Amino acid sequence: MPEDGQTIGPESFSYRLRRDKLRALMRREGRYLLRTFVREAMPAAEIWRQYIGLTEVEESFRNLQGDLGLRPIHHQKEDRIKVHIFTSFLSYCLHVALRGKLRAMPGGLTSGAALEKLASMQMIDVHLPVVAASEAHELVMPRYPEPDKDLAQLLTRMRLQLPCHPPSKIRRSVGETF
Numbered sequence: 001m002p003e004d005g006q007t008i009g010p011e012s013f014s015y016r017l018r019r020d021k022l023r024a025l026m027r028r029e030g031r032y033l034l035r036t037f038v039r040e041a042m043p044a045a046e047i048w049r050q051y052i053g054l055t056e057v058e059e060s061f062r063n064l065q066g067d068l069g070l071r072p073i074h075h076q077k078e079d080r081i082k083v084h085i086f087t088s089f090l091s092y093c094l095h096v097a098l099r100g101k102l103r104a105m106p107g108g109l110t111s112g113a114a115l116e117k118l119a120s121m122q123m124i125d126v127h128l129p130v131v132a133a134s135e136a137h138e139l140v141m142p143r144y145p146e147p148d149k150d151l152a153q154l155l156t157r158m159r160l161q162l163p164c165h166p167p168s169k170i171r172r173s174v175g176e177t178f
Contacts, residue, residue, distance in 0.1 A: 060092050105157055117151050121162075130170065141168040 002012040034047050075081045099111040123144050130137040143165050147155065155162070 142166040
């Protein structure tokens with residue numbers, strides 16, 4: 001290194017390659033060094049399995065925040081905290097099941113992309129006025145629209161079928177069904 005006040009140049013600065021350190025670095029390249037604080041001896045394969053499990057848990061948190069759109073919510077009551085944790089866990093389980101189903105299919109579709117396609121499917125209520133015996137009624141038919149070509153192809157490839165439409169209802173007045 002140059003002395004204080006000395007300019008940096010070929011005569012004031014030089015370096016030397018420490019070949020022993022470079023060799024040691026090259027031998028470790030492409031390898032993992034995992035350290036554990038478990039006191040009893042543990043086989044290397046078990047340490048690696050637990051490490052991979054940790055990375056999967058970390059990935060699940062990223063999925064909860066990304067694909068599923070779950071964000072931190074600050075609850076005040078214990079029951080609400082439990083419900084939030086349960087809902088998040090259930091969402092994660094469904095996400096993992098979807099990812100596993102997609103992994104077995106050709107095409108490389110991610111679970112996030114599949115969720116976007118599936119989100120386009122929505123249930124609608126069709127309201128039709130019906131006049132019977134001088135009373136005004138309303139026929140309410142819950143329906144989902146015919147899926148577009150991409151969604152229909154995704155459902156077919158996943159071997160999923162849309163359920164039958166729910167039964168229609170007749171309303172005498174607003175809020176009253178029979």
